[in-house]
Amino acid sequence: MFKDRPRLFRNRDVLSPLYVPERLQGRDEQIEELSLYLSYLLDGSTPPHLLIVGPPGSGKTVCVKHVLRELKEHVDIPVSYTIADGTSYQLMTSLAINLEFEIPLKGLGFSDVWNVFKERTQDGTIIVLDEMDKMFKKDGSKLLYYLSRQEKICVIGISNKLTVMDMVNDLRVLSSFRPRKISFSPYDAFQLEAILKCRSEEAFFPGVLDDGVVPLCAALAARRNGDARYALDLLSFSADVCIRDRRENVTEADVMVAKDEVEIEFIRRSIERLSESQKILLYSIFTAEYNSPTEVYKHYNKIAKDLGVTPLTQRRLSDLLKELELLGLVEIERKGRGRGRGVGWALFPPSTIDREFIMKALMRSIGR
Ligand code: ADP
Ligand code: MG
Numbered sequence: 001m002f003k004d005r006p007r008l009f010r011n012r013d014v015l016s017p018l019y020v021p022e023r024l025q026g027r028d029e030q031i032e033e034l035s036l037y038l039s040y041l042l043d044g045s046t047p048p049h050l051l052i053v054g055p056p057g058s059g060k061t062v063c064v065k066h067v068l069r070e071l072k073e074h075v076d077i078p079v080s081y082t083i084a085d086g087t088s089y090q091l092m093t094s095l096a097i098n099l100e101f102e103i104p105l106k107g108l109g110f111s112d113v114w115n116v117f118k119e120r121t122q123d124g125t126i127i128v129l130d131e132m133d134k135m136f137k138k139d140g141s142k143l144l145y146y147l148s149r150q151e152k153i154c155v156i157g158i159s160n161k162l163t164v165m166d167m168v169n170d171l172r173v174l175s176s177f178r179p180r181k182i183s184f185s186p187y188d189a190f191q192l193e194a195i196l197k198c199r200s201e202e203a204f205f206p207g208v209l210d211d212g213v214v215p216l217c218a219a220l221a222a223r224r225n226g227d228a229r230y231a232l233d234l235l236s237f238s239a240d241v242c243i244r245d246r247r248e249n250v251t252e253a254d255v256m257v258a259k260d261e262v263e264i265e266f267i268r269r270s271i272e273r274l275s276e277s278q279k280i281l282l283y284s285i286f287t288a289e290y291n292s293p294t295e296v297y298k299h300y301n302k303i304a305k306d307l308g309v310t311p312l313t314q315r316r317l318s319d320l321l322k323e324l325e326l327l328g329l330v331e332i333e334r335k336g337r338g339r340g341r342g343v344g345w346a347l348f349p350p351s352t353i354d355r356e357f358i359m360k361a362l363m364r365s366i367g368r
Helices: 028-043 060-072 088-098 110-120 133-137 141-148 171-176 189-203 213-222 228-244 252-272 276-286 293-307 314-326 355-366
Strands: 050-053 079-083 125-130 153-159 180-183 331-334 345-348
Touching: 028 050, 028 060, 028 180, 050 060, 060 079, 060 125, 060 153, 079 088, 088 110, 088 141, 110 141, 133 141, 141 153, 141 171, 189 213, 189 228, 213 228, 213 252, 228 252, 252 355, 276 293, 276 314, 276 355, 293 314, 314 331
Parallel strands: 050 153, 050 180, 079 125, 125 153
Antiparallel strands: 331 345
16 A cells, blocks of 8 residues: 555645745745844844734745744844743743753742843844734733843734734833834735745646646635635645545646635634634624624623623624624625615625534534
8 A cells, every 4th residue: 555655745744834935925025024124133233023914824924934044044043933822921931942941840930930031032032922912812911021121132923913912901011012013915816826836846746736726726715815824725635635536636626625624624713713702703693693783782792691701892893793704704795774775784604605614613612
């Protein structure tokens, strides 16, 4: 079995989300801006703090990693990267471990670890806090407060949420962490196609992919908020489908088979990113019909009460609803309200997503 296996991949790891390619497509502007700020280091200055924002799969993480790798060729600066999902204490410890600082793992408080950290980073250090919104759900602004007050530390925050800094209400943090913002927009189908083309040349042997495969993956991912992760998943799943059938040539039909699996994974990820109230809101949307925001509001608060969750104001609810719409998880139809003609408002599951997939992922996530 191992001997006459189908051989499609030159290197499958190239399709992994962890792989940082040599060349990136469609992000020249952002890469240049990032590099310009970081180039201050070459003259011995500390760059300003940076905040990278943009939707999921828009290349934020990969661009930052790519630029930092280039930077290493020019200047010897310690870099510590972490996904910022944890408390201040946990994150500070893992940042310290990445930098190979020796700290006893038990019996130290935040300020003990901070004292070591402060001393060891005084010659300059870059700290990357990826998915930064997660730390603000815990006590993470404390960590940011300490880091941003240290003279030679440059913090690069990354987040899917444009309004991530609104999650911080400690004024001391807001006055010491005043980052330059770099925005990433969703990829369009052409950019996705260029990304896939380049990655597939490294990943597959020549001629393995039918001509229509890459454009199809790109077009489908463009419909999913231009998420490059979705596009790459689609491509690697399609190849797996083909291998499973012991063929050596990936077709558009394989992509369509792969799509369902990738779709479920995409929806799962989208839902995991929602707040508790948004999950409940989405659940209430998909379990009843509504003709006005007020009806949604009433039903939501009834469910929230049953679940023992704090009720929301109508204003807050309408913000959450707009966000779900932006994420492509609901569609809202707003007809001009004809005089006295009643119904001018309706909510739908998005026409391109299977309602069943959303419900399944949602039930799992809120444990109903
Ligand atoms: P984000 O951090 O914005 O959610 P990532 O940086 O993780 O997105 O990108 C998602 C996937 O798409 C990763 O596998 C990444 O390598 C790939 N990718 C994103 N943008 C590009 C690009 N411009 N060129 C090549 N690959 C890319
Ligand atoms: Mg990321």
